[in-house]
Amino acid sequence: MKRTTSAAAALLATATAASAGGIERSAQSIAFMFEEGSYGELSFSHVSPKVSGTADANYGGFATGDMTSSYRTFGMAFKTDVNERLSIGMQFEQPYGADVYYPENTNYLFEGSNADLNSDEIKLIAKYKLDSGFSVYGGLRFQQVSGDVSVPPLANYTLSVETSSELGYLVGAAWEKPEIAARISLTYHSAITHEFNSTEFGGVPGTFETTMPQSLNLEAQTGIAEGTLLLGSIRWVDWSEFDITPPNLPGNGSLVDYENDTITYTVGVARRITDNFAGIATLSYEKQNGGYSGNLGPTDGRTSLGLAGRYTVGKATITGGVNYSWLGDALTEAPALAGGGDLGNFEDNTAFGVGLRVGYNF
Template identity: 35%
Template sequence: MMKTLALGVSLLALATSTASAGGIDRSGQWITPIFDKGNVVQFSIGSVDPDVTGSLGTTDSATRYNPVSFSIKQAITDKVDVAVIVDQPFGANIEYTAGAFAATPIGPYPGGFADVTSKAMTFVGRYKYNDNFSVHAGARAQSLTGTIASADGILNASSDYAWGALVGAAYERPDIAMRVALTYNSAIKNKLSGMHNFATPVSGSHKSPESLNLEFQTGIATDTLLFGSVRHAKWGGRSLETTPVGGGTTINWVNFRDDSTSYTLGVGRKINDKLSLAVTLGYEGAGTRPGNTPLAPTNGYKSIGLGASYNVTDSLKVSGGLQYVKLGDQSVGPVSFTDNEAIGFGIKLAYSF
């Protein structure tokens, strides 16, 4: 059962890294490595290819991105574990090449364009009171960088690392491979500096949302695991604004109107001592329609994923997964985005030492 347990955690992390293919929330800020047994180092890479088109000749409005993550977890004592997790929690890849949002305001970019990336380093420790109860807490450093083009012009901006916190608790029943873990992630405010239209120095800020992550798993039959997650992120009221250095008109580049809640549910099955398989379902409800920015051409999603895990040796495990995402419809001004989708896949290497 413990090998199936590890499969469930691995594939849950893979699923959440690709399920939000249509939004800015990407990695899910999950801290699953802290629950691994012993000492483990992991590396994963994926690719998400959205196919998003709209009415009035609006095509190719979302581009491929490739999430990467790394973690190392160390058991200090029988009761204390620590982990470092590196990921890309938030991002946006939007580019309108034709249609209503393709007019060029200035420079080389289309009128609707976003290439925004983030980097985060999470430091987390866990203390086990006994076999059933544990608490975990830590700190997260996060930076943002990117380019946005809209009717207001072009913004090139970046930030230094800013800090946030996380805290949570877990209940486990090892005899049935059950675990329920709840984690609170604080908001992180990044101060931005950059250029507006390649000429005007600007400063601003963006505050990523506070969130609550619930993850669970339990054995439901011999060599069979049920697992899932719920993530609620408080996006409502968040914005990205800049003001010229020395004073001037403040520009609001992006508004977020709604909080988001995403769900994942999966079943993993151990086939033999080396191979395990799993299937996952994902869902995020649609928020406000119509949207208020062409940089958000989708709204919610439904997904299904298939995954496999293979124990190459007692120390080395390879996991992989493929996910199909049905992206929710959205409308922005005169343009309607319907019947869009994305394909995501990923691979993870885990080495125990």
């Protein structure tokens, strides 16, 4: 039971369609580093968001149609103990992404607009045990990002960027008390600034910078009864520093930017049902900030409910989970080239995710 946090992290990863800005696809948890001995895992998730809205009467009142696509993410991790105090690990994940497509023939202002953003990240981590249950850890992050955008309402604007590869880092500290399955960890991920070589309007070269935001994770668990764990986390992401403004973008605004940071709160309970099976339930909340949301990510806040099961077979653990998210209503703004003002009202949207994680203790 004391390692059930890893299973909860796998479950939470399935809700990422509703995360801050609509492009975050990983909670960036490094819970695998607290597994005993040598440990490896593979994870997979599939998320199906449903996001649609209706144009303001000034823009015809047309329905947008579902402007999101289902997506999949893959991850893997491995850690081993060098000695009684030092552990090293490696993790691969896909922390950010976007699959946006406004259907054609709807008469909505942004019909035919689409965006595709992909990222891969490899972390190399070392953790050192101190006395009295404390430990410190840190590591390097190698991140790659690429993407393409087409926005016909902006003078038939198109953007294609070459893959950018940059380094960042993470640092953190933790306290553990194995007797009661207690652990508290605080992890900081640095911002990573990418300089993209871009092509706009099908042939205009340029360069611009975009910063993938810094974040802070506070994760905790403790036993509250025989066979029962209480889980919780708070995640802050500095989305107000995220901005995509290519050099030849028409108008005076940004292609994507966010006014507010986000804080996501999660609580959960894990219960051992048999010697080999445990169940997990989680509830996550991210408040609405109000104001305008981006046309390529028209959601604002979320509430998510997750259920997972974790089955142990010898040295292997299999965790499967489902997650349902109610996405916060959002209002979008028409670009200045089209006259500005309220554009679309996006209400009653949802996301459904499934996740699978297989771990093995060597």
